[in-house]
């Protein structure tokens with residue numbers, strides 16, 4: 001690292017890893033529920049576990065993005081963070097709000113809106129916290145010597161993500177209206193502004209790891225930002241097919257969302273092209289694997305598996321089934337989980353001065369988690385297709401169908417164990433790196 005204040009990033013990464021661990025625990029609770037092992041049912045019923053699982057996911061990713069910004073922005077702007085103490089306060093506040101929300105869910109203190117379960121009073125605390133974070137990032141860019149495209153795209157993604165949280169806080173007593181604006185948060189995050197955050201982090205990593213000229217890398221970044229906006233904004237329509245809004249969305253949503261994979265394809269081609277063009281001299285091969293991996297797996301999970309159910313003719317059958325869970329897992333994993341794991345793998349040796357990137361454990365962590373997640377995706381997919389046929393073609397009862405497809409969750413659990421073993425190895429490496437120290441200054 002070059003700037004002392006980059007050390008803040010470590011603590012965001014550590015929080016992120018802790019929340020990831022908890023997310024996986026709740027994933028297992030649900031997996032076991034699905035095969036009838038429901039010992040925890042009285043304390044953690046399925047719906048609670050589901051909300052906790054998905055909210056922890058969003059929280060660890062946000063914590064990872066914030067850590068990434070605290071690491072990247074000082075280096076790109078060539079300026080220390082403007083206020084380090086405030087960054088630590090912001091971290092602690094973020095963790096406290098998160099814990100309060102998660103504990104609250106266990107006592108039915110929540111809103112029943114998928115992904116946006118956090119109750120309104122806590123929402124406001126999230127807003128204050130994120131504003132503090134953004135203030136620190138934007139002020140550092142403003143004070144810095146350089147304003148690079150990479151840092152601006154990253155900051156723009158973070159700023160828009162914060163703004164788009166607000167439509168989800170408007171109160172409606174109409175289900176259609178509520179659903180309409182809920183998607184402004186959920187869809188426009190993952191298929192819009194988070195892609196900018198991902199693009200910014202990816203560009204930073206490629207500049208550092210491949211050694212290709214910044215000008216070349218940042219030109220690609222413009223293309224990706226363009227493709228994201230052209231397809232992603234009106235692509236929101238793929239959630240408006242049958243929610244009670246106008247029929248026009250069938251066409252608009254169908255066409256524009258079918259273009260969305262292009263942005264992910266762009267990212268995959270971009271990363272592979274830069275790797276091939278680069279000098280291949282950077283010693284941190286594990287960070288390179290995660291960087292190329294995120295670009296490729298996001299294309300498969302978000303692009304291809306998103307495409308699989310985005311046309312209205314298909315979505316009419318697959319909506320809200322395990323086909324959605326299939327896509328949700330590989331898309332979140334490929335695009336956002338892997339980019340966070342990539343920046344952590346890159347940053348840890350620089351923050352701590354310990355070069356542990358030669359280990360087989362790191363390589364094993366990469367492959368086990370990826371193959372495990374692919375297996376889980378296939379298990380969800382097979383269960384999902386069976387569910388669609390039995391429930392929506394044959395017309396069997398929901399509960400009867402869920403019992404019919406139970407066996408696929410045994411496979412899911414086996415693959416999830418492989419996945420979790422990979423993550424444990426990753427965490428072991430993370431812990432072995434230890435905490436950051438000033439002796440690591442000037443390392444890159």
Ligand code: HEM
Pocket residue numbers: 114115186190191238239257258260261298302303305306307308309310311315318319320321324327328331332335336
């Ligand atoms: C990294 C990017 C993406 C992530 C993380 C992601 C994740 C998700 C998640 C979690 C859901 C369930 C949301 C809910 O029901 O509240 C969902 C739904 C959906 N996604 Fe994606 N997605 C991504 C990109 C895409 C793309 C590019 C497409 C289209 C090409 C797509 C098509 C869909 C469709 C059609 C649904 C609705 C499924 C339903 O009706 O149940 N997604 N996505």
Ligand code: HEM
Pocket residue numbers: 023024027028030031034050053054057321324325326328329332333337412413416417419420
């Ligand atoms: C041990 C690992 C995991 C297991 C066993 C697991 C299991 C599950 C289960 C059973 C569900 C509920 C599906 C249903 O409605 O029946 C679920 C939902 C979900 N999980 Fe996981 N999960 C794991 C890890 C992950 C990871 C690492 C991610 C993200 C990278 C993730 C993202 C999601 C998402 C986005 C949903 C909501 C899907 C939807 O909207 O339909 N999970 N998970």
Ligand SMILES: [Fe+2]
Pocket residue numbers: 187191235236238239
């Ligand atoms: Fe969407």
